[in-house]
Amino acid sequence: MSKMHLVMGGRVKDPQGLEFEDLNAIDFVGVFPDFATAEKAWRAAAQRTVDDAEMKYVVVHLHRLLEPGA
Numbered sequence: 001m002s003k004m005h006l007v008m009g010g011r012v013k014d015p016q017g018l019e020f021e022d023l024n025a026i027d028f029v030g031v032f033p034d035f036a037t038a039e040k041a042w043r044a045a046a047q048r049t050v051d052d053a054e055m056k057y058v059v060v061h062l063h064r065l066l067e068p069g070a
Contacts, residue, residue, distance in 0.1 A: 002063075005038035006031050009045055009057030018058065031062065 007029035011021045020026060029045050032038035038059045049055035 002033045003035070004031055004033065004062040004066075005035055006060040006062050007038050007041045007045060007057060008060065009049075009055060011054050012056045015053045015056070018056070021054075027057075029057070035059070035061075 008026055009029070010023075010026045013019045013021055027045070029041050032041060042057050042059050046057045049057075
């Protein structure tokens with residue numbers, strides 16, 4: 001199984017946290033087969049909103065959610 005990663009982002013309630021304001025407005029950048037590719041996509045997405053402190057993009061390690069004991 002590949003180590004899939006999801007890149008997503010949106011407006012957060014607190015710039016130091018990860019609680020998104022509106023789950024219906026989440027920007028799903030994509031699912032990527034490895035961390036390096038996901039990181040590249042994350043950097044590009046985050047760079048587009050660098051001047052907005054309330055916008056945050058994250059990399060979610062889907063493989064950890066699918067196989068938590070591995």
